[in-house]
Amino acid sequence: MIWHIAKRELYDNLSSLRFALATVLLLGLMLTNAVVHLREHPERVQRYRDRVSQYQNHIASHAANSLYDLAQEGPGNLHKKPSDLRFCAEGGEAFMSDRAWAGHHRWSTDTLKSFWILTYPSATPNRDNVRPDVTKVDWGFVIGYVLSLIALLFTFDSISGEREHGTLRLTLANSIPRHTVLIGKFLGALISVNIPFILAVLVNLLVISTSSDVHLGAEAWGRLGIIFLIAVLYTCLFLALGLLVSARVQRSAVSLVILLLVWVVFVVFMPSTLVSIAGKSTPSGPTFDFSERSWKIHGELRDEYSPRRHKEAEGSIKRIQIDGAYVTKDAEQQERLHEERLNQRIAEVHQARTITRISPVTIVQNLIESFAGTGFERHLQFLENVRAYVREFRTFIVDTDSADPESLHIFGVRTGMSQEPVNREAIPKFEDTLNLSKDFNTATMELLLLMLFVLVLLSGAYLAFVRVEV
């Protein structure tokens, strides 16, 4: 019986104006998305490849000199690998730097050179961007905004409309339990919303996968499948909301007004309003800018070490030891400073993202981002990869140095370290990787939250429909 009702609903919808309009709208958007991706992605991949080879040349040139050179210069720029599924979610990638810089220098004197530190350059594409500001049309936008609106337009009159026409009374006069009617209507609407969506997705993927420039591996297709399921779940949420309001309200026009206003509040305004609330307050007291702070710390360290350094004779072991301690401590301090600033910024973003989770559209966009391998969580994963690599690189330097019997094993000074050139094959190479299981961990909470929303709204719709008077 459920299927009978669902089929009837489906046939009703297929011939309606809204079905045609929804199909055209979704197809147009998804096609645009595919074309833009094909235009931009090959360039992005090429740029990444060029930069990786630059990085490898950088390492090789220093390795050929000496271990000290390599240890002092550092591995250089570490680049973030672009995701193949960038068309699913843009994820504010433009506002996150695509590199970490493991080779930042600050000072040198006649005898000493500062060691490299890991820094996190920030991307500020907006600072002199005078172009108008627009949202990228990715799957996240199509699903989050357009598909949810379409879902509401398909369900706002599904119960109230029948009540107005009197057909609901007719249906319920038969020996059909009410929940069967509700589930039938739900399934019918779900299928009719998903037909244009699936069509649009297929066209999108067809265009993308037929191009020779873009390759999607097996893993990518798996991710796409999960993203599609998330989209369906998200559609269910809005269908359930539509049914709920439609069952509670006597007239379709009222139901539509309520639904649209709820949609506008939760989907359009909530995310950006809540972010503004989450902004930080400015600190009181005198402010110092970052470079000032950095130089101050450096100055304090220099004042602490320079009298001790000058007591020892130039070239003595004691002097080399003090010099080495000075340089390594300076690098450590400066790196910690950069790390602190980064963590502070990340904490701020985390706070903003937690607050915006009240809005279902943010949840679904976060989910799509984490499965598409873009966005903020992915950036954190990249930073994690960078730190792991930096540790590996430092261990490698220590190991290679201890393998050289001529070295004094004092880091930070040329005379204290191995002068042998390093075999470039042995140096660990940075390779940015994406890890699905890690993504899934961060995403589970949001997935559960989304499911919770759907369940609450569905049971609400059920309760409302059972108690409704026809």
Place this chain on the structure above:
Amino acid sequence: MIGTLIRRETLDNLMTFRFAAAVFIMLLLVVANTFVLITDYERRLASHNEAVKMHQRQLQEKITYSAGAVRVDRPPNPLSIFNVGFDKRLGNEVRISHGSVPSLWDANMHESANPFMDMFASMDIVFIFEVILSLLALIFAYNAFAGEYESGTLRLVLTHAIGRGEILVAKYISAMLCLIVPLLMSLLLATILLTTSASISLNNNDFLRIGGIIFTSIAYLSVFYLIGLLISAATRRTSTALMSSMFIWGFLVLVYPNVILTVTPRPEAPDALRTSAFNQIESIWDTFDRERKHYLATDDFPGEDWGYELKGWGSRGAYFLDNARTLSYTYRSTMDFEGFGEEDEPKMPHAQKHFGFLGAQTIDAADRTWLIRKPTLEEIFIQPANMERIWLKLSPVGLYDAATQAWAGTDLLGIRDFFHDARQYRQSVISYFYDNKVFESRQWFSGDKGAADWSGLPQFSFQRDDININAKRAIPDVCLLLMINVVLFIIIFLIFVKSEV
């Protein structure tokens, strides 16, 4: 008769659920967001004040003129609460130095800003209106004709001796009256909230600007109401009218502004233009460098060291700084000494003379660079962006956004006014330097005989433009909006007059 019609229509609209919903949602959204936006503005203002203080202090701490970096800060615009435009986005501090002419492309963001936070969209009151007003207008309009066709009341009304034009006008006026009520109420509340906030002081001109924003909002509202009426008159069935309205709304508000720029080819200035301009600029600085070296080689002092082999306590550095993307090129030489030994004293006059020569040369090179740089920047950055803006203006949403930005002064021109003022300030700083012979002074590079005196430096203050200029920038877009209104009205009139009842 028309009075009776208007009264009937108005009453009909006032008693509906949608009117109550409109008032409720507008008040809720606008008030809640105004609170949030005011706190956000206060935060930005506090950060601006901090930055001003910090730059003051950093300048005062420098004991030589050559080491001091004069920085000016762009204050946040209080009307950015209405339309944020470029106010948050573009750089808000710029360095004023004699060696380069400041422009938008040399500006920086305050250090305290978190670059990650840019990934979240920022919002303003005009955005709320963009979305909600258009939606409400369509909800009010969809059954204006279609509903009356269906229920047959239109036929009844037309049996009276009344023109169809009058019916149309009555419907338009009454619905607009009902729609303007929530608009004005919410704007009034927002303005009250603004005036009660301690950190925001609005002057007469600001209130006039807000008036301009209100007027533009009404024109925008009217456009969408007329679009709804057009659909309603053309489709004749409420359900079809409703669906078409909703999809047209989705297209105009949600899809068009975001899609159009990715579909149209990105207007790019040719790379050759940038390269040739940069080459010209490079040659200016090459000439400068040659003259500088020539001076060092031919002056009375032996040797070619620009620091005149001064061995004091402090630091020195000289370098060229260039950026091919933004076409900036400058020469910086700083010498920051706290004191000198006896043997340096005879070298001083030579060094002073040299720095006097160098200052004038640098200013000259920087001014000539700007002559090339200004038109090229215009062509590379501004013109493509303006092309894109024209595409956006094909939709009423884009027109509304552009017009309100111009009223609020947060549009590109409004922000560029600041950099214009910064350039003028550079001129006054330079004339102060000339008047007080700062370049030739000992304080230019050494603080041993008294530190640099920064207190006499002219003060920078940025005054936003006069209301007339805002109006001049906004009027074209407002006029376009009004014209769309008139055209739509005529089309509806024609359809309605010819339709059979």
